[in-house]
Amino acid sequence: GEDVEQSLFLSVREGDSSVINCTYTDSSSTYLYWYKQEPGAGLQLLTYIFSNMDMKQDQRLTVLLNKKDKHLSLRIADTQTGDSAIYFCAEIRTNTDKLIFGTGTRLQVFP
């Protein structure tokens, strides 16, 4: 289908790791992104991965890409209460500048 799918909700304890999953649709996507949206705010780019990479690590964030399964994940180590937000994966469709967003995952971190 055309949708970029994510699970709706994830709840973790502070200090644990969080893993947010995304299934995208365009196997030719060159870049895949993770954005964070706090309540009532715009989107903040967290990280991105180029399609020829399997993994990218950036401080507490680890992105894994499985091109065969068109599966993208974001791991947040040592999750903090400030990480509570909605996380969107996004892909750039081939030959366009258009970002196609996933359905969003609400991450709730409790003490």
Next chain:
Amino acid sequence: GAVVSQHPSWVICKSGTSVKIECRSLDFQATTMFWYRQFPKQSLMLMATSNEGSKATYEQGVEKDKFLINHASLTLSTLTVTSAHPEDSSFYICSSTTGGYNEQFFGPGTRLTVL
């Protein structure tokens, strides 16, 4: 870093009026700006792509006469919701790109409530 602002942050208007939302790139020139709409607890849906000095390209299902986009300069794009109705109430977010690895820089969003 690249900063995008939107004005206003929140607007409440009566049904039938028109509302203009501004999107500005503050420290870079944006040849392309994007307008998104986000309903509560939903994802962002691309409405249109606007290039400076040319007509905007609207996504399927978005009425160009309803949502007027003007990209008059490299730092300013405006979205006018004409004859707004309650179903137009939404969160409108703009973004702009400088190229490179296609990173889009997002504005903080404008919440429109139509009574």
